[in-house]
Structure formats: C-alpha cells, structure tokens
Amino acid sequence: PEAVITPSDPSFKLHSEPYAIQKQLNPPVVLIPNTVKELSAIVKFLYSSNLDFVIRGHGFKSPSAKHVVVSMLSFKGVEYDSVKKIATVGASATWYEVVSFMEQVDPQYSVPAARTPSIGVTGSILNGGLSWMSTEYGGISDPINFLDAEVVKYDGTVVMASQEPDLLWSLRGGGGGFGVVTKVLLRAHPYPTDIWSGMVLVPRKTLPQLVDKIYTFNRSVPHPKVNYFVYLMPKQLLSTVLEEVEPGAEDSIVFHVYDALGEQHGRDVFKWVLEMPGAIDRTRVTNMKGILSMQSIYHRETVKNKSLTIVITGNVADLRGTMKTLYAPMAVADLDQDAITQAVSFYDKIGELDKSIQMMSSVIFEFLIFRSPIGGSSEVAWPRSHTLNHLLLFIFSCPGHGSEEQEKILRQLSEEAPRQILGPKLDKSEINPAGLEPEYHDVKGVK
Template identity: 85%
Template structure:
C-alpha cells in the first residue's frame, strides 16, 4: 500500500484524486502547485495518512466551515477492493460509500479517494501562543467565554497542556529555560488583523509568548511536522473523548487527571499531553446562524 501515492487534479471540476498512502502534507504540497487558491480539507497533522483519517471521520482546520473530511461536501468517492476481490467505486454502492464516511477500515481496501477542493485564503494567520502553566485558572474562563461567543467559521484553535520535554514537537526553537506550558495553536483564515483582535484574550495574558505568522495551508501543516519525530520512540496510547459542550469544570478535571498521572508515574507524565480540540459549528436550522452552535471537543 505504500506505493499508492499518485496525485491528480481536475482543475475544472475542482476534484483531487489522492492515492491511499499519501500523507496530508503531500496533498497540500501538491495542491499548492496545482491550484493555490483552492484547498482540500486536510488533517491538522501533516504526517497522518489520508485514507485512515477519512475512514475515521477526519478533523481539519477547515472543519468548522466544511465539516469533517469524510462529509459528502468533501469526500466524494473512493476506489475500493472488496473482500471478493472486485474493484468498485464506492459511489456505485451507496451503502458502501456511506460506511466509509467515518465507519473505519473494515469494508474493503481503499486504494484512492476523490476530494473536493474549496476556494480558500492563502494568507492565514496561525501559530503557537504559549502561556505559563500557572495562568490556567484564568485561561479556563477565557476559553469557555470565547467558545460561547461563536467565532467566525474560519476561526479555530486547539490547546495543549504540554510538558517542556515535548515542546519541540510544536516549536521551531525551545528556550533552554522553558517550563511546562499551555500552548494554544490559533488559526484565523480571515487574516492577521482579525486574528490578533479575536485572540487578544490570550495574546495579552501575562507572560504570553507569540509565535504566530501569516502563511498558507501548507505552512499551517508544517507547524506540526516535528510530531512525526516521535514515531518509533515510544509506545503510544490515545484516549480521545468527544463531548457536545465543555465547561470550565470539565477542562479543570481533565488537567487534574493529567497531574495525577505524575503522582502515579512521573516518567509517563513527562511524555504525555492533554489536547483540547474545539470545533464550533454554526447550526443550519436556526434563522440567525450566529445564535446557534455546538462545541465538540476531543481530548
């Protein structure tokens, strides 16, 4: 399967054809050359494989605007080798295509996918903002207030509770005296001026360190490239959980659980992190879309 990396693009239909083993970084690099004013929703970590993330739903920086990567507006079709050896396009069997939209990899072997590209800005303001761990109580309130304000669909962010040993995975350079930090990866496709204004609640916090810049989608994914350096260095356990809404108490309890890991085994805590991924959606069944939303948070 590692050889299934072919990439193609129909510029008239705005449809990208992607081999099953391509990574998202390879896809956005290809799109940057093929049609720089358009982008397919790509996972936030560049080293993640395309097919695996689609078959499990797929979260993207563009998800607050276009939904999951596997949603019909994005994921159009797939070439599948079925268990009887036949090769079909999933659209020929509607139930199969439906199952591939987040249903996992048990329905056949996917060899390529077809993705819709959307017009998208190339001057995205994004990057890391670090704040001291001791500011957590104030930050929790600010996070909750911001999420309830229903920001624009082109605005997004997530939060790491990051031990200093792992800061290299999200920063180009780590200061020698760096401490355990709270890292916010902020994102605003409306540009720097809008981003700095809407995220001033964290940029103006005492001790905040601003590592943001203006770049395109390829540059955004590149910010997470060091995560791939962890491959093969440790055994990894993910424990994600999705909730419809996340209040201050839930955030605090998640952090307290992380602290308890250190009481049980400090060596495990030093290589662990808590990640809050906030997806703030505007409801489609309300006359004023800015009045209805739901938060889905994974940590």
C-alpha cells in the same frame, strides 16, 4: 506482487510497524502491491484463506496481523481536475503531499486536510476526518468533501464506491473493513492563502484566569474559519518548540491558534490570549501547506529529566513504534471551566502513578473543531450529534520497552479519565472513530 518482504529486509518496519507498539503481532511477511490488478489478486486470495491479515497505510491506527500485512504505500499518486475542482488522491498519500500538490496546481483552492501532515488520506476519511476546515466544511468524510473512491472488494472485483451507495456510505467515517480503498476523490474549496496561525505560549500559572476566558470565547460562537487547540508544555520541553528559551522559563500552556480571515482578525479575536502576561507570540501568516508544516518540525531532541531520558520529535511519524499508547477521546458539545480544570488536574496526578508515563502523555483540547454533517446525519456512517463542538483528547503513553504494570496503568488511565473529568455529562459525549479503542470501548455503543 512485485515486492514480498520479510523481517530481514531494511524496509520491513516502514511497511509493518504499528504506531502503538503493544499492538505489534510480528507478521512474518509483508506484501506490497504496486497496481490495482496485483492488489485485487492479493485481496481475493487472502479473503478465501485462513490467514490473519491486515491492510495497512501509514500505521497510525496501529494495524498488525499474525500472518500477512498488505502495505498500501505504493498507492500515493495525486491528480487534479482544475475545471471540476476535484483531486484524485492515492490511498496512502499523506496530507502534506496533498496540500503541497494543491499549492502547485491551484493555490487558491484547498481540500480539507487533516491537522497531522504525516498521516494517510484514506485512514483519515475512514475515521471521519477532522481538519482546520471542519467547522466550515464538516468532516473530511462528509459528502461535500469526499465524493467517491475506488475499492477492491473481498472477491477481488474493483468498483467505484458510488456504484454501490451502501458501500460509499460505509466509507464515510465507518472505520474501515469494507473492502480496500485504492484512491479517493476529494472536492477542493476556494480558500484563503493568508491564514494567521501558530503558537502562543502563556505561563501555566495563569490557568485560573484563562479557564474563564476560554469558556467565554467558545460560547461566543466565533466565525467558522476560526478555531484552536490547547495543550500543556512542561518547561523542560520548551526547547523543542522555541528556538531560544529565556532564563527562568516556566511551565506553559500552548495555544495553537488559527484564523483564515487573516492576521488582523486573528489578533483581534485572540487578543485575550496575546495580552496575557508573559505571552510568547510565535504566529505567522501562511497558506495551508504552511499550516501543516507547523505540525512537522523535523528535529529530534533528547531531554534529560532526573532519571528520565525522553526523546521529543515534532514529526509524529518519527514516534511510530517507540511507545505503547492508548487514547481516551471525548467529543463534547461544551467544555466548561470545571471540565477543563478537571482535565488538567487529571494529567497532573498521572505523575503520582508513574512519572515517565506523565512525561510521555498529553492532554489536548481541540476547541471548535466539529460541525454537523452537511446534508444530514443519514449521509454518513459516523453521524455525530449536531451539538458537538470540541474534542478533549488524552494520549497515554509509556516507553516501548515499558513493563506490564505500565501497560495496566495506561489502560486504567484511559478508562478512568472520561468519567472523572466529565462526570454525569459523559453520557452526552461521543467517541470519534479515530480514537476508538476496541479493547475497552463499547464498539456497538458508539454513536
């Protein structure tokens, strides 16, 4: 390849650092192919060797290796056929780059884009791919969205996945490991450009009333173009999301709402949130690029909390390599009042074990984000139950320099959270591929 870099190179971390730093294996070399021909030669050589290697995009699944990292960051071009409405996207293009491109070439159409703007396209697809459009068009990896891919196979041969149906099937949420994807073909769908979305912050003390309202709203089966996610925001972190924090500000619950049917419809269906006492409305009307921009606030702020100093960023890419992180995902058909309350209570009790872990951890309720695969479960490698609706996600983190004891606490929390929150209903939940942790999840048992 044109670029072979070692740890002394200034760009080495960009091409090799895992998101969760505890998974760092300190490879001595990174290969950066610039062409499919170069990649083919590398893949053929590595698979015939005894070297430990990994293929890496943007590193959010924390890939690392003892010997060699193959960085795919050169494969990021985007092309578009405006007649067929098909986007051809390089493996390491980010979703923000894709929606920015679509805004320029065909603003009335959009591909389903992951909610996090800085993650790579291929990694999302290989892990199922959830988006703001998932309740309408299914997972990004579903056949209605993901049409084909160029793949370098283990022996170095290059094929379009559609030439080998089993290969294409495995790429639809199979988690990777089935060759190296260089580009993907995605179908664009007609989509509104006047989406109403943004944050509504509500005092956390209103949670008892909100729990019933959340449950009632979710059971009402809103339009597929309507969904939202919810997370907790301690008062000392409000300055990271609000341009001005009022005196006497309280711990908050953040509702990040989304309605592609427009502002009036959105304000009507989310009236129950907007009219809560003390609600702060930070919603606006925008297109898909604007939606992803909301998750990409390019600023950093140091927040001091007694003996703790926490660096907060609105751009998740800035956190790469700064924390030790484990996930506890729970994809469920229903989240009743008890489960929501139990999840919040579990988060609150983290502070009793380690306050710094609590400050760096999150509980996120992604409501109304699933639908069954369009075309049938047999068409995708991650079939998922047709009853799934919501994703409850715990992200447990400690500082990158955290102790072994803190790592043990992360593991303990990740293993205990699902059972304590869901109880006997855990057996009906599923683990989405993006949240799979082979260290403690039963990989063969994943549905």
